[in-house]
Amino acid sequence: MPHAVARLRDERLARSLKPFVARGSRSERCPRCRVAISHCLCRWQPRVPSHCGVCLLMHDIEPLKPSNTGWLIADVVTDTYAFTWQRTGVDLRLLELLADPQWQPFVVFPGEYAAPSRVVERVETAPGKRPLFILLDATWTEARKMFRKSPYLDALPVLSLRPEALSRYRLRRSTRGEHLCTAEVxxxxxxxxxDVQAAQALDAWLDAFTEHYLGAKHHRLADLDNAAHRALAVFAKT
Known part of the structure; x- marks a missing residue:
């Protein structure tokens, strides 16, 4: 069964007035991992348990981009939900999710953009609740606008991360090394x-995806014996 981001992609394509043409679209891509068929990495996909949930609030065309890493989160975290951000409205299914009593939602965003009373740096939940991380999947400029213009998120705590390393993401350009991609966040x-095992599996899955994606782009073989693939061998389906 397709995961949440794959379903959102299908919904977005269904309402498109013209085809979305991604860079490198002349190469046939695997519909499951979105990498060129010659570099498909489906057999490395990890399968791990996770007690957390992830809610991806995605800017309009993010689900259509082959380099989008929200897709990778949905590959790893079973309870991943994905919605298109709307400038003048909100998906009612998103509001239902945020009100679901099993979840403790956290908006993941730099604390400097939120009122100090909302900012937390630890993941603490009430008994019987599971953490639900709300990630704004967009460019940095778009994400700031989404954060400001989503009043239905205003009452939720803001989880402010302090990453100790610069981003490893190499599929899109950024002028700020401290800006992590969605999967790294x-x-x-x-x-x-x-949720350490799921975190390690997602990190390895991102690194392997990057290796295969760039390998296809630059017409070179992926290194199947690198650290990412060795880590995935512990989690892989096969």
């Missing part, structure tokens, strides 16, 4: 919630 959240 999710892995940090999982680690903070003591």
């Amino acid at each position: 999710a892995a940090l959240c999982l680690e903070l919630a003591s």
Whole structure:
């Protein structure tokens, strides 16, 4: 069964007035991992348990981009939900999720942009509740606008991360090394919630995806014996 981001991608394509043409679209891609068929990495996909949930609030065309890493989160974290951010409204299914009593939602965003009373740096939940990390999946400029213009998130705590390393993401350009990609942010959240195995699997899955994606782009073989693939061998389906 397709995961949440795959379903959102199908919904977005269904309402498109013209085809979305991604860079490198002349190469046939695997529909499951989105990498060129020659570099498919589906057999390395990890399968791990997780007690956390992730809610991806995605800017309009993010689900269509083959380089989007929210897709990787949904590959690893079973309880991943994905919604398109709307400038003038909100998906009612998102509001239902935020009100679900099993979850303790956290908006993951730099604390400097929120009122100090909302900011937390630890993942603490009430008994019987599981953490639900709300990630704004967009460019940095878009994400700041989404944070400001989503009043339904205003009452929720803001989890402010303090990453100790610069981003490893190499599929899109950024002028700020401290700006992590969505999958890196999710892995940090999982680690903070003591969901260590899922965090490690997601980190390795991102690294392997990057290796295969760039290998296809530059017409070179992926290194199947690097650290990421060795880590995935512990988690892989096969």
